[in-house]
Amino acid sequence: MADSPLRLAAIILAGIVGGVAAGMFGVGGGILLIAFLVLVLGFEQHRAQGTSLVALVPPTGLLGFLEYSRSGYVSWRVGLLLMPGIFFGAVAGSWLAQTLKPRRMRQVFAVLLFLIGAWQAFSAWGR
Amino acid sequence: MMVLVVILLGLAIGVLVGLMGVGGGILLVPALVFLMHMDQHLAQGTSLFILLPPLGLGALSVYWRRRQVDLTAGILSAVGILLGADLGGRLAVHTASRDLKGIFGLFMMVAAVLLWHKPTPAQVNPAGRNDG
Numbered sequence: 691m692a693d694s695p696l697r698l699a700a701i702i703l704a705g706i707v708g709g710v711a712a713g714m715f716g717v718g719g720g721i722l723l724i725a726f727l728v729l730v731l732g733f734e735q736h737r738a739q740g741t742s743l744v745a746l747v748p749p750t751g752l753l754g755f756l757e758y759s760r761s762g763y764v765s766w767r768v769g770l771l772l773m774p775g776i777f778f779g780a781v782a783g784s785w786l787a788q789t790l791k792p793r794r795m796r797q798v799f800a801v802l803l804f805l806i807g808a809w810q811a812f813s814a815w816g817r
Numbered sequence: 818m819m820v821l822v823v824i825l826l827g828l829a830i831g832v833l834v835g836l837m838g839v840g841g842g843i844l845l846v847p848a849l850v851f852l853m854h855m856d857q858h859l860a861q862g863t864s865l866f867i868l869l870p871p872l873g874l875g876a877l878s879v880y881w882r883r884r885q886v887d888l889t890a891g892i893l894s895a896v897g898i899l900l901g902a903d904l905g906g907r908l909a910v911h912t913a914s915r916d917l918k919g920i921f922g923l924f925m926m927v928a929a930v931l932l933w934h935k936p937t938p939a940q941v942n943p944a945g946r947n948d949g
Contacts, residue, residue, distance in 0.1 A: 701889075702897040705897015706900055708894065709898035709900060709905060711901075713902035714905040716842055716860065716864040717839075717868075718842050719840070719902065720838060720840050721925060724838060725932060728935065738838070739885070740881065741887040742839060743873045746839075750898040753899070754905070758858065765855065766866070768863055772823060773827065775827025775830070777831060779831015781876055783835025786832065787838075787879075787880075788883060799932060800929040803932070804929035804933075807924070807929060809922070810918050810919070810925065811922030
């Protein structure tokens with residue numbers, strides 16, 4: 691299909707929406723990006739996830755990170771210790787993803803998202 | 818002991834990164850708060866720190882080989898995220914962190930329900946293309 695200007699604009703908008711969440715919550719922004727790519731632009735789930743990983747390659751959170759770092763809100767030691775595990779774990783996770791059919795992949799994604807979301811909402815307001 | 822816990826936590830989060838195609842912050846932030854007893858700000862700052870290097874690159878190569886990557890869309894999204902993250906950081910200052918956390922949780926739950934109920938995925942992009 692052709693990359694219409696409208697579609698390209700929609701993708702940038704999706705990035706901005708994901709980015710607002712990234713700066714606010716200290717995350718990568720991939721969650722909202724994937725949801726947008728699948729629900730609005732009709733991406734198949736695996737393709738949305740692979741595309742999200744591209745968007746996460748450049749250090750897009752740099753501006754946000756600098757703000758936190760200036761205020762002393764970074765644990766360097768824990769951060770560095772987490773990195774090797776995340777890299778190798780991510781390779782294993784992507785192999786796992788390839789064993790799932792697209793529809794099942796979307797359901798696994800949705801369930802994990804719901805559980806983490808429920809955990810966050812509950813821990814904020816639940817008690 | 819704490820070192821081992823953190824490395825194992827990294828591994829567990831990595832599996833989620835590859836499986837879901839996300840950055841990992843979504844699970845890392847709550848995990849740091851609960852397991853490492855960090856406060857919300859410290860957890861979020863540490864999460865942004867681990868997102869600086871491209872830790873998902875190994876996972877990306879797996880998706881890439883299966884032609885499950887839209888390069889144009891990915892790059893455009895990165896531009897948007899860079900801009901949006903700046904705005905998000907500013908907005909966050911004016912909202913209580915407790916409410917932020919709760920709102921984000923609700924967002925995820927709504928997105929999850931929408932994704933679950935989505936009918937058969939519309940195959941907009943023809944299979945076998947790596948570029949947009």
